[in-house]
Amino acid sequence: MDFPPExxxxxxxxxxxxxxxxxxxxxxxxFGVGAWVVAFTTWLKITPTLTSQNIVFLVSxxxxxxxxxxxxQKIFVGQSTNGxxxxxxxxxxxxxxxxxxxxxxxxxxxxxxWNARSLSPIEARTLVIVERREGLTLHVRPR
Numbered sequence: 001m002d003f004p005p006e007x008x009x010x011x012x013x014x015x016x017x018x019x020x021x022x023x024x025x026x027x028x029x030x031f032g033v034g035a036w037v038v039a040f041t042t043w044l045k046i047t048p049t050l051t052s053q054n055i056v057f058l059v060s061x062x063x064x065x066x067x068x069x070x071x072x073q074k075i076f077v078g079q080s081t082n083g084x085x086x087x088x089x090x091x092x093x094x095x096x097x098x099x100x101x102x103x104x105x106x107x108x109x110x111x112x113x114w115n116a117r118s119l120s121p122i123e124a125r126t127l128v129i130v131e132r133r134e135g136l137t138l139h140v141r142p143r
Contacts, residue, residue: 005053009039026072027065034061089130093143098124100140107138114138
């Protein structure tokens with residue numbers, strides 16, 4: 001069973017666009033759209049050879065990537081102010097599970113353990129206040 005090239009390009013584009021949901025960065029979707037452009041031009045008989053299809057794929061994917069990526073990231077990823085991450089934990093009072101120092105410690109939020117750091121030593125089983133979050137580490141201070 002032979003599949004027409006436009007169907008193959010369409011399916012490749014579909015798979016790339018769907019895979020964007022599993023991959024961060026708003027990147028793969030542009031290659032998926034590029035594959036759909038090739039499917040369309042192949043369907044119109046503008047790109048009958050594999051070489052012309054690859055050229056259209058490369059050019060259109062890169063054009064979409066460089067022209068639209070910043071705009072799409074603003075829409076789908078959002079922006080944080082001053083490089084800081086605003087989250088639901090900042091300013092909250094939580095429980096220190098272990099002794100916390102500048103190097104390490106553990107806290108609990110909603111039944112989940114988080115890594116924690118503090119500029120001043122904090123004893124285990126005391127309440128602390130979250131100042132900010134950096135990745136998977138919470139910076140806390142004594143209550």
